Amino acid sequence: MPILKVAQLEKSYRMGFIPKLHKVLHGVTFELPERSITGFLGGNGAGKTTTIKCLLGLAYPDSGSVRFFNNEELSEDVKKRIGFLPERPYFYEYLTGLEFLEFYGQLSTRLKRNDLRQKSENLLKRVDLWHARDKKLKEYSKGMLQKIGVAQALIHDPELVILDEPMSGLDPDGRFYLAEVIRETAREGRCVFFSSHLLNDAEALCERLVIMKSGVVTYEGGLEPFLAKMGEAAIIRYLANGHEENRRVETDAALQAEIKKLLNEGAHIVDVKKDRNLEQAFIKHGLRGGGS
């Protein structure tokens, strides 16, 4: 049973001085299985954020359907089971980290005051913000805000966590830390759906991909099958006469033959890597860029 099922979602906005209908989503369809990390990829303007807004009832789709969990429409009960971090979040800067989490906890759970305090404190430790619990959010750095944003999305133990560009604007340390939190969230049995245009991060985190371009889902499936479309090219790194060298081969058969040949020549194989990554796959499949 998919945790989220989106079918034929269409959305238009009126834009311009003389409002003209501009179609942003053209029948977006995809599913999210339980207990998975799915990357929602696509360039700027591909329609990722609009899709997420339509899923969460923040924008109203023109047509199509969105079903959560056991084929349920978005309702107050369903919302209790969803966590969300918006893109470029601005939070209530007059609240401290602890007050902020307690505020969102009070909106989403029926926990008693002491239990909620305990839960908020645990979450602050988990996202490495315990030291800043009594600081007002206006004193937080961008990375800290992103972390507290993820924490508010998790305060009510949601089954589905939707993160819109969680890595955007973070330094490498911040991205690493956030990736760990996302992995841990998935290990707890939750489904994580996050949009990103940072392909390296997505490749390191995701098991599944939903890729959008110009308001249409162009790929939905596993990360491996998508990368496999790149072909079998590989790079052999080896030591010959004390020098490190690389050799690129195009097919699996050629790889086996080349390794055999190098070994016969007395070379020392250092490693063999498939010559493919998400970045290259995007370029090869013409998926770079969001809009048409």
Place this chain on the structure above:
Amino acid sequence: MTQVLVIARNTFREIMRNRILYGLIVVAVLLIAMSLALGQLTFAEQSRITVDFGFAAIHLSSVILAIFVGSTLVSREIEKKTIMTLLVRPISRTQFVIGKSLGLLAVILISIALLAMVLAGILLLMNLRPNMAFFVGLYGICLEATVLLCVTLFFGTFASSMLAVSFALGVFLIGHWLESLSYFAERSHNKAFILVERITRAIFPNLEYFNWRALFIYGDPVRYGDVVWVTVYCLAWSALLISVSAMILAKRDLG
């Protein structure tokens, strides 16, 4: 209901932590204190000037709070996109609007109560004992602030903060001008003018109904029937404006 109170509490906390509020209260306290000095300038009307000026300071501060803070209540949540993290929680847009209004209303009522205590203290110094008419005068200010808050909130659901302030100030001025407009319409033979007066009366709240500030100083009797009727008038306008605001917000795409 819990959700509404959580939003109200957070809004209350937001405003209470804003230094502008304290600046406004200090200015209002200074104005009330100044009323004492102004009163000294007259021979026979000292108490009248003090009471008038004191009530005017309380009235003005409540109007400024209702309009200037009210204008940002919803529009800033939309502009800063904080509304997105709230509305994905189990909370409806109507609950959100009601919670925000209650939070600001609580701040306005507390500030009116504080300033009223200062004014009452000054009146006691002048051997004027605040009676029921004094409290009815304050009650009228509270009712007017409630309506103005709802008016501003309504404009804030579809206009920017600046526009919401402008529109609400317009309603404030027209609302106090309606009595004069009717006075002239009764004496006019111009059908177009009479029609404009009728339409204006129908679509704008008459804020002069809430003006009981003169009762105390002139020692006029409090007509409790009027107080009840005007309270219902205030609640009806507030309910209407909150409902329309919630309906507008419910239809809007956010973010």
